[in-house]
Amino acid sequence: QVQLVESGGGLVQAGDSLRLSCAASGRTFTNYAMGWFRQAPGKEREFVATITWSGVITKYSDSVKGRFTISRDNAKNTVYLQMNSLKLEDTAVYYCAAGVTYLGANANSYTYWGQGTQVTVSS
Numbered sequence: 001q002v003q004l005v006e007s008g009g010g011l012v013q014a015g016d017s018l019r020l021s022c023a024a025s026g027r028t029f030t031n032y033a034m035g036w037f038r039q040a041p042g043k044e045r046e047f048v049a050t051i052t053w054s055g056v057i058t059k060y061s062d063s064v065k066g067r068f069t070i071s072r073d074n075a076k077n078t079v080y081l082q083m084n085s086l087k088l089e090d091t092a093v094y095y096c097a098a099g100v101t102y103l104g105a106n107a108n109s110y111t112y113w114g115q116g117t118q119v120t121v122s123s
Contacts (some may be wrong), residue, residue, distance in 0.1 A: 002026040002098045009094060009117030016121075020081040022096030022114055030054075033101050034072055034079040035110055038092035038119075043065055045095070047105040050080060059103040063089075086121045093118050096119040 008020040022034070035050040049060045049070035058070050069082040079096055094117050099110035 004096050004114035006096050006114045006117040009119045011120045014121055016086050025026045029077040031119045032098040035097045036081045038094045040092040042052045045107055050103055052104045076088050076095050089120050
């Protein structure tokens, strides 16, 4: 089992930045690729970003590419999502996930999920 706990969400204004963290515990962190997904009210959960176990390779959805950066610190068992130039449409609950996958953008590729953290972007 892998336990994931997200933090760092909050209420910000459009154009602001926010950094989410996801702390992992349990099984060996480097066994897993890590991903970030989000779900807005009334919408399906959507892929945001993913990073390989080594942290060398990343992949982003088109909607966040160039604004968001995923990274991981394997020594701290933590994955981050740096979000810059936030837009109203970035408002959602953000989830981190762990899975044995290579740049998987499908939620089914991930086995373990955190409880989510709310990000609200206001105008």
